[in-house]
Amino acid sequence: MTESTTGSRTGSTTRSTVRDAGAGERIADWADGRLGVYGLGRKYLRKIFPDHWSFMLGEICLYTFVVLILTGVYLTLFFHPSMNEVEYHGSYVPLNGIRMSEAYSSTLDISFDVRGGLLIRQIHHWAALIFVAAMFVHMMRHFFTGSFRKPREVNWVFGWLLLFLALFEGLLGYSLPDDLLSGAGMRLIEGMTLSVPVVGTYLSFFLFGGEFPGHDIVARFYSIHVLLLPGVMAALVVLHLILVFHHKHTQFAGPGKTEQNVVGQPFFPVYVAKAGGFFFLVFGVVALIAAVASVNPVWLYGPYRPDQVSTGAQPDWYLGFAEGLVRVMPGWEITVGGHTLVLGILIPLLAFPLWLVLIGAYPFFEAWITGDRREHHLLDRPRNRPVRTGLGVAWLTGFLVALAAGGNDLWATHFHLSVNTITWTARVLLLAGPVLAFVVTKRICLGLQRRDRDKVEHGRETGRVRRLPHGEYVELHEPLSPSERFRLTHHDQPAPLEPPPAEDEQGVRRRVRRAVRVRVALSRWMYGPGSQIPKAGARAGGSEAAAEVAAPAEVPAAPEVAAASEVSEVAGGEVGS
Known part of the structure; x- marks a missing residue:
C-alpha cells in the first residue's frame, strides 16, 4: 500500500512513529526482519498442551537435568581431577595428614571449606538420582500408554538413548571423588572389562592407563563426564523437545478428542507460567532433600586404596540392577581356544545392556507384529492392551529383582538371613518372576x-x-x-x-x-x-x-x-x- 503526502508531513509522521515505538517493539521488529520471529511466535507460542498429571514426569526430567548442569558447572570451579598424591590439611580433622589423591582432597575442600559447597554437592547428587528415576517412570508411562507408536518411534529412541547415557554419566560422576566406595565401583568396572574375551586386558590397560588403578582414570572420566556426555545429552534433549512440538502432544481419549486435534491450553502464557513455577518447585524440593538428607558422605569412606574395600558397599540405585546380575550369577568359567571366559562376569555384562535394548526396541517389534502404519495421537489405557502391559510389568519385575539382589549382603545382615538363601531365591525369581508377573498382569487387565x-x-x-x-x-x-x-x-x-x-490361485500349495x-x-x-x-x-x-x-x-x-x-x-x- 502506498500513501502520498508532502515532504514535511512525511518527515513529521516518520519522526512520530519512531518516537512512539517502544524499545521492546523495535527490538522485536529488528529480530523479525532477520529471523522471522513473528511467524515462529504465532505458530509455537499458541501451541496446545493437554492437561494431565502424567505429562509432568517429562518436565521433572528436564528440570532436574537443568539443575544438574547448573550445579555441575559450579562444582567444576573447585574440583581437581588428578590422582597425584597430596597430604591433606583441611577442615576435616580425622583425615589430616593422610595421603590421598588431589581429586579426593578437592572433594573434601568442596564439602567443608567452600561456602555452600556441600549443599551444592548434595543437590547435584540428589538431582542425578531423581533425574534417572523420573526418566524411568516417564519412559514407562510412554510404554504402557502406547505413545511410542507412529510417528514417535524416533523420539522414543532419543529418550531411550538419554536414559542409557544417564546411567553411564551417573557411573562416571559417582567415580570421580576417588574415595573408597567409588574405588570399589571402579574395581568392578575393571573386572567386567577384563572379562571381555581376547581384548579385555588391552581395554583395561587403555582405560586405566596401565595396571589398575593407574593414574589417568579420574582425569579421563572427568573429561567424559563434564564435556562429552553432557553435550550429547543436551543435544538429545533439544531434539526430543523439537519432535514433541513437531508431532503435537499425545492425549488420553475423551469427548471431543480425536487423532486430528489436541485439547488443552496454549503454550503461552498458560503453560509457560505453569512450567516456570513447576521448575522452581522441583528445584526447591531437590534443594530441601539435599539439605536434610545426606547422600554419599565421602569423608566417612576415606581415600581409595586397592587393598581395602568397604563392607556393604552399594552403588547408586540405578546401577543396582547391574550389581545384582553379577551377584546372582554363579561363578562359572570355561576355556575356549586357550582363553578363559569368566561367564560369571561376562554374562551379566551382556545381560545389562540387553535388558535395556529389549525395552528400547519394543516399538519396532510391536509395529512389525501388527503391521499398523497409522499415526496415533490418542493414548491407550493399559488395561486395553493386556499383552503389552504384561510385558512391561515383566520387564520391571526382572529389573526390581536384580536391583534387590544387588543388596543381598545387606538383606542378610539386617534380617539375619543366609546370603546363599537370598542369592538362590533371587536366581529363581529372576527367571520365574517375570513370567508370573506377565500372567497375573494379563489376567488383571482382562x-x-x-x-x-x-x-x-x-x-x-x-x-x-x-x-x-x-x-x-x-x-x-x-x-x-x-x-x-x-x-x-x-x-x-x-x-x-x-x-x-x-494354496494359490492354481491350487498349488x-x-x-x-x-x-x-x-x-x-x-x-x-x-x-x-x-x-x-x-x-x-x-x-x-x-x-x-x-x-x-x-x-x-x-x-x-x-x-x-x-x-x-x-x-x-x-x-x-x-x-
Missing part, C-alpha cells in the same frame, strides 16, 4: 476389561437393592454419563493377522516363510480371543445400551469449557473448543 464392558452394558452399581413384589431381590444400576461411556468404549481392538491361503508364520502366531498371541475382551457393542446380540454406545451418533461432543484459554488445536491451526 478382568478390568470385563468390568468396563459390564458397566457400559448394565450401568454403574448404586449399592441399592430392591425387592420385587414376588420376593426377588435385584440390584439397581444407574446409566453412565455420555463422557464416561465414551471413555470406556472409544478404543480400537486390532484383529489378529490371518495366515495367507494354503503355497510356501509360507517362517517369518510370516512367526508373525501370525505372535499376532494371535497379542490380539487373539485370549488376549482381549470384546468391548460393548462389538459382540453379536449385545444389549441395547451397548448398541447405543457403539452408534456414532452417541459419541458426545467436546464439552464447552468456561476457561477462555482452553482451546483445541486442529490440523495445524487453533480454534476455540
Whole structure:
C-alpha cells in the first residue's frame, strides 16, 4: 500500500512513529526482519498442551537435568581431577595428614571449606538420582500408554538413548571423588572389562592407563563426564523437545478428542507460567532433600586404596540392577581356544545392556507384529492392551529383582538371613518372576476389561437393592454419563493377522516363510480371543445400551469449557473448543 503526502508531513509522521515505538517493539521488529520471529511466535507460542498429571514426569526430567548442569558447572570451579598424591590439611580433622589423591582432597575442600559447597554437592547428587528415576517412570508411562507408536518411534529412541547415557554419566560422576566406595565401583568396572574375551586386558590397560588403578582414570572420566556426555545429552534433549512440538502432544481419549486435534491450553502464557513455577518447585524440593538428607558422605569412606574395600558397599540405585546380575550369577568359567571366559562376569555384562535394548526396541517389534502404519495421537489405557502391559510389568519385575539382589549382603545382615538363601531365591525369581508377573498382569487387565464392558452394558452399581413384589431381590444400576461411556468404549481392538491361503490361485500349495508364520502366531498371541475382551457393542446380540454406545451418533461432543484459554488445536491451526 502506498500513501502520498508532502515532504514535511512525511518527515513529521516518520519522526512520530519512531518516537512512539517502544524499545521492546523495535527490538522485536529488528529480530523479525532477520529471523522471522513473528511467524515462529504465532505458530509455537499458541501451541496446545493437554492437561494431565502424567505429562509432568517429562518436565521433572528436564528440570532436574537443568539443575544438574547448573550445579555441575559450579562444582567444576573447585574440583581437581588428578590422582597425584597430596597430604591433606583441611577442615576435616580425622583425615589430616593422610595421603590421598588431589581429586579426593578437592572433594573434601568442596564439602567443608567452600561456602555452600556441600549443599551444592548434595543437590547435584540428589538431582542425578531423581533425574534417572523420573526418566524411568516417564519412559514407562510412554510404554504402557502406547505413545511410542507412529510417528514417535524416533523420539522414543532419543529418550531411550538419554536414559542409557544417564546411567553411564551417573557411573562416571559417582567415580570421580576417588574415595573408597567409588574405588570399589571402579574395581568392578575393571573386572567386567577384563572379562571381555581376547581384548579385555588391552581395554583395561587403555582405560586405566596401565595396571589398575593407574593414574589417568579420574582425569579421563572427568573429561567424559563434564564435556562429552553432557553435550550429547543436551543435544538429545533439544531434539526430543523439537519432535514433541513437531508431532503435537499425545492425549488420553475423551469427548471431543480425536487423532486430528489436541485439547488443552496454549503454550503461552498458560503453560509457560505453569512450567516456570513447576521448575522452581522441583528445584526447591531437590534443594530441601539435599539439605536434610545426606547422600554419599565421602569423608566417612576415606581415600581409595586397592587393598581395602568397604563392607556393604552399594552403588547408586540405578546401577543396582547391574550389581545384582553379577551377584546372582554363579561363578562359572570355561576355556575356549586357550582363553578363559569368566561367564560369571561376562554374562551379566551382556545381560545389562540387553535388558535395556529389549525395552528400547519394543516399538519396532510391536509395529512389525501388527503391521499398523497409522499415526496415533490418542493414548491407550493399559488395561486395553493386556499383552503389552504384561510385558512391561515383566520387564520391571526382572529389573526390581536384580536391583534387590544387588543388596543381598545387606538383606542378610539386617534380617539375619543366609546370603546363599537370598542369592538362590533371587536366581529363581529372576527367571520365574517375570513370567508370573506377565500372567497375573494379563489376567488383571482382562478382568478390568470385563468390568468396563459390564458397566457400559448394565450401568454403574448404586449399592441399592430392591425387592420385587414376588420376593426377588435385584440390584439397581444407574446409566453412565455420555463422557464416561465414551471413555470406556472409544478404543480400537486390532484383529489378529490371518495366515495367507494354503494354496494359490492354481491350487498349488503355497510356501509360507517362517517369518510370516512367526508373525501370525505372535499376532494371535497379542490380539487373539485370549488376549482381549470384546468391548460393548462389538459382540453379536449385545444389549441395547451397548448398541447405543457403539452408534456414532452417541459419541458426545467436546464439552464447552468456561476457561477462555482452553482451546483445541486442529490440523495445524487453533480454534476455540
